[in-house]
Amino acid sequence: MGILSRASYVVRSKLNSLLNRAEDPTESLDYSYEQMRDELQDVKQGIADLTTQKKRLEIQKRRLEENVEKHNEQAREAVRQDRDDLARQALEKKQAKMSQIEELEGQIADLQSTQDDLVGKKNELQSRIEEFRTKKETMKARYEAAEASTRVSEAVTGVGDEMSDVTRSIERAEERTDEMEARSEAMDELVDTGAFDDAMSDKDSIDRELESGRSSKEVDTELETLKSEMGGSGSTSGGTESAASEDTESEAEEAEAPDVDVSDAEVEAELEELKDDEN
Incomplete structure (x- = not known):
């Protein structure tokens, strides 16, 4: 098989497959029924034309028969x-008309035979059409019932083309929903960790650690104050002297302790210089 023959065979096969998928049996049956009805109409038209021709010959025959009678009268006169x-002369014309009548009678008989044959075929074709119409319906x-049953089965099982599209749409929607939920959780996590604040802030990690330490120190100081207030409110008058002696001892300890304010001021100054350098 040559290349062109193979290509032609492949093309015909593909076209035949496409036509089979696109073909609707109900439409094919209706088309075939209409074709048969058209054929029947053509047969009826042929019978009508044939009958018209036969009637014309019969009219012509009657006129010739009238002429024959006329020539008879002429001959008698x-x-x-x-x-x-x-x-x-009259008898000769009569004989000529008689010959024409015989010829017309033969033609009329042939037309009658053809008409009878066509009428029989028309009746047979009409019976076949009626039978085909019953089978067609x-x-x-049956096809429509099978098609409806198939659609229901495909809908129930989800294997139909439309249900497959619906299933794919649901899967895509679930994937998009999962993706958006994951993205939302990731954004919340980044916000909680301060990643966005870090990106928009001029402070570095040391600044944040120092601020955290100061906040913790302030909380501790406030807690000690609260404790001392709670302890002072619960003391009696008999413990006044002991409290005074404790205050005196604490003042003495503070006098003996080294001065840390200077070192804190130096650290703060260095931190300010570091901030200025980074800016």
């Missing part, structure tokens, strides 16, 4: 007048 020549009903 010529004989009565002793005009044999005219009688002969039965096949259409």
